[in-house]
Amino acid sequence: xxxxxxxxxxxxxxxxxxxxxxxxxxxxxxxxxxxxxxxxxxxxxxxxxxxxxxxxxxxxxxxxxxxxxxxxxxxxxxxxxxxxxxxxxxxxxxxxxxxxxxxxxxxxxxxxxxxxxxxxxxxxxxxxxxxxxxxxxxxxxxxxxxxxxxxxxxxxxxxxxxxxxxxxxxxxxxxxxxxxxxxxxxxxxxxxxxxxxxxxxxxxxxxxxxxxxxxxxxxxxxxxxxxxxxxxxxxxxxxxxxxxxxxx
Ligand SMILES: Cc1cc2nc3c(=O)[nH]c(=O)nc-3n(C[C@H](O)[C@H](O)[C@H](O)COP(=O)(O)OP(=O)(O)OC[C@H]3O[C@@H](n4cnc5c(N)ncnc54)[C@H](O)[C@@H]3O)c2cc1C
Numbered sequence: 001x002x003x004x005x006x007x008x009x010x011x012x013x014x015x016x017x018x019x020x021x022x023x024x025x026x027x028x029x030x031x032x033x034x035x036x037x038x039x040x041x042x043x044x045x046x047x048x049x050x051x052x053x054x055x056x057x058x059x060x061x062x063x064x065x066x067x068x069x070x071x072x073x074x075x076x077x078x079x080x081x082x083x084x085x086x087x088x089x090x091x092x093x094x095x096x097x098x099x100x101x102x103x104x105x106x107x108x109x110x111x112x113x114x115x116x117x118x119x120x121x122x123x124x125x126x127x128x129x130x131x132x133x134x135x136x137x138x139x140x141x142x143x144x145x146x147x148x149x150x151x152x153x154x155x156x157x158x159x160x161x162x163x164x165x166x167x168x169x170x171x172x173x174x175x176x177x178x179x180x181x182x183x184x185x186x187x188x189x190x191x192x193x194x195x196x197x198x199x200x201x202x203x204x205x206x207x208x209x210x211x212x213x214x215x216x217x218x219x220x221x222x223x224x225x226x227x228x229x230x231x232x233x234x235x236x237x238x239x240x241x242x243x244x245x246x247x248x
Contacts, residue, residue, distance in 0.1 A: 001055035004109040005046040005079065006100055008036040009063055009070040010120040019215045026215070035070045038115025040182035041175035045145055046113050047078045048180065053147070056080050058107070062099050064088050068198055075193035076185030082198040092208035097129035099203035104134060109170060116141050116174045131172035139165060141176040
């Protein structure tokens with residue numbers, strides 16, 4: 001089985017992201033990056049599929065040389081090889097998905113795994129777009145994958161429960177938290193990742209269809225208000241919650 005897992009390089013959740021002076025992009029200065037957390041579930045799923053059915057696992061990322069860090073982590077977790085689609089142009093979900101789909105057309109993978117979303121731009125569009133471009137079935141927010149007699153049973157997380165669906169390989173799966181427990185890279189994995197190949201390709205430029213006009217932070221929170229102490233403060237507190245905050 002050939003399994004490709006698409007991984008993104010995103011700002012570390014501890015990083016205080018600042019808007020750049022152009023007001024339209026993120027200021028990269030001082031930002032630490034990491035492997036997108038949802039993509040770790042996708043990597044673990046790829047490794048488990050390989051352990052069960054044999055074959056090859058490939059990590060694929062679109063971005064600048066900095067994405068190699070994330071690809072190395074994927075290799076350290078156990079992925080066999082990596083591909084960097086090296087690009088620094090302005091891209092939206094459509095142009096990111098177009099470049100990924102173009103590479104995947106040359107791979108003929110049985111299973112293409114994604115995280116359910118990138119925790120930087122939160123678009124949740126790339127997996128579905130790639131599936132559409134390739135004409136493949138697509139299952140999102142997946143918390144269980146069970147290949148069975150030529151079919152694949154997936155469980156999806158929906159409001160208040162799980163939905164069970166049946167489809168076939170080749171397919172696109174977007175992983176949700178809970179799909180598995182991603183393994184930590186072992187020392188051996190970290191050492192061997194250094195010698196595993198990262199192939200580089202230059203994707204075709206694709207103009208974005210959506211342009212970012214502005215980015216801004218939410219307004220600072222108003223300071224808290226002390227309405228009094230003890231039981232005597234309750235009527236006023238209830239009034240404010242009802243009339244001002246409108247939460248009761
Ligand atoms: C080269 C480049 C230039 C960009 N330029 C701009 C810009 O100028 N302005 C701006 O606002 N945004 C820019 N972006 C961000 C871009 O718009 C978003 O990354 C894109 O819309 C994808 O949306 P998302 O990150 O929210 O992905 P989602 O759809 O939420 O991601 C879902 C899954 O898709 C996969 N995935 C997503 N991105 C990648 C990737 N790059 N490589 C491999 N797998 C991936 C991962 O598995 C991820 O878990 C750029 C991104 C790239 C790669």
